Amino acid sequence: MMGMTKNEMVLEYIKKLPEGTKISVRGLAQTLKISEGTAYKAIKDAEKLMLVSTIPRVGTIRRKQKEPLFDKLTYEVITNVVEGVVLGGHGGMQMELKKFLIGAMTIDEMVKYITPGDLVIIGNREDAQEAALKAGAAVMITGGFDTLPHIKELADRLSLPLISTSYDTFTVATLINKAINESMTRKKILYVSDVMTYNPVYMTPQQTVKGLEETVC
The missing domain is CATH 1.10.10.10 (Winged helix-like DNA-binding domain superfamily/Winged helix DNA-binding domain)
Structure with a gap:
């Protein structure tokens, strides 16, 4: 050194x-x-x-070496971010995250805030997990808990990701927020390929401006 x-x-x-x-x-x-x-x-x-x-x-x-950059915040990416395990709904892992909410309320109140495609972060409340899936949301179970077989089957049937992570709710929300911010930052980056013109018009040393105009026209 x-x-x-x-x-x-x-x-x-x-x-x-x-x-x-x-x-x-x-x-x-x-x-x-x-x-x-x-x-x-x-x-x-x-x-x-x-x-x-x-x-x-x-x-x-x-951190893991050479973590892949992502342009789309899919549930597959989210699972990696929270070091989670997919319990069900593998068919929906390529869906993009729209928004997430924490299901720390009664079921009746929780479903009022859910729109299809959302992610609901819940602990080991099986009734709330089932209600969130039926409302069209993916479910993140915190605390490393498993869930009941019929809830896994429901997630599979609806192709809605059902993910378990050992992190607590606060940490999961923080990690997902950070991933959202990173994803938004990458979307703001302008790459050469975004603005590069393919088959551009160009002028040779032997060509006159008039000749170029005739070529373009």
């Missing part, structure tokens, strides 16, 4: 960490014998380079 700055040294160290490793300012400072200020700056730079992610109530962890 000769010739490296301290910041570069820390970033190289982070790159070599296994996926999912928890990282802290104090831990880096002690391991690499650097100041906590240097460790903090390196972690912030690692976030910009998408080497690590900071998740509320979890901490900073080493």
